[in-house]
Amino acid sequence: MKIDGMDQHFYQECVTKKRIGFRVHSVFESAVNLISQEGIWATVVSKGRWLPPNGFRVKNFPELKERLKQEDSFWMDENILPDKLIDLHIHRITEKPEQRESMEILEKKVEYLQEYLNIFGKEGFMRKPLPEKIQLSLTAFDQGLDNQDEERVKDSLQGLIGFGKGLTPSMDDYLAARILVWKIWKQIYPIKETIHFGDFVVDGAVQKTTVVSERMLQFANQGRCSEDLLRLFRMMFLSSKGPEYEDAIKEVMEIGGSSGEDWIYGIIKETKRLLVNRKGGNNA
Structure with a gap:
């Protein structure tokens, strides 16, 4: 078996280790999660x-999936490493600040994203009224960010992380999106905020959510996300054409059960917050 394409960061890990043994963590229709010792x-x-962070693609996936169901192990070595590497880091966006979208157009893009979600969104978790305790924690989180109050941010996250269903609970998807928007914004627009809340999310997620979600939050805090999300961020924050932007939204909406929608809710919320602050709010 030869790998068809691989996350560039993961490739470097494999080259450094030379040979890594993995066990099967979870199996899905078109993906298998693996974890090493x-x-x-x-x-x-x-x-x-x-492609997701630390991901790789294979042509004969059905056969490999069946094999992994039986053997429950997978070895990665230099013999199967690919020629095609894919950079899944947000510096692909932030290294071109001269192409950043104007504030006026960005506002319109956020409005369009919200309208698209209103029309085509499913009855996902974030679409319904949140339980009172979760809503209070979410309000406290936003107030903590606006007032640059680290302790309030940390305390509020205890009521948010891990809330929802699935391998990546809805609130974790939402928080991962907000982390990435903040990181992108910090690189291409002036910002005075000093709280790196992604660090608090990652620390707070330890043994409080699923292993898959914990990894996702770690990747987000490293500035890494899947190809489809990276494309949406690029279409949103850099100059782009309408049809390209809409296609990118559609792709993200199709992620998982409601994960794509949860990500979009987070993207909308954090972008709106930073836009308000830039216009004369507390911090940007």
Whole structure:
């Protein structure tokens, strides 16, 4: 078996280790999650699927999936490493600040994203009224960010992380999106905020959510996300054409059960917050 394409960061890990043994963590229709004894996370997906952080693609995915169901192990070595590497880091966006979208157009893009979600969104978790305790924690989180109050941010996260269903609970998807928006914004627009809340999210997630979600939040805090999300961020924050932007939204909406929608809710909320602050709010 030869790997068809691989996350560039994961490739460097594999080259450094030379040989890594993985066990199967979870199996899905078009993806299998693997984890090594050292705690290295990897996801193998079928050809044509968007690549996640620490992911790789194979052409003969159905056969590999059946094999992994039986053997429950997978070895990665230099013999199967690919020629095609994919950079899944947000510096692909932030290294071109001269192409950043104007505030006026960005506001319109956020409005369009919200309207698209209102029309085509499903009855996902974030679409319904949140339980009172969760809403109070979310309000406290936003107030903590606006007032640059680290302790309030940390305390509020205890009521948010891990809330929801699935391998990546809805609130974790939402928080991961907000982390990435903040990181992108910080690189391409002036900002005075000093709280790196992604660090608090990652610390607070330890043994409080699923292993898959914990890894996702770690990747987000490193500035890494899947190809489809990276494309949406690029279409949103850099100059782009309307049809390209809409296609990118559609792709993200199709992620998981409601995960794509939860990500979009987070993108909308954090972008709106930073736009308000830039216009004369507390911090930007």
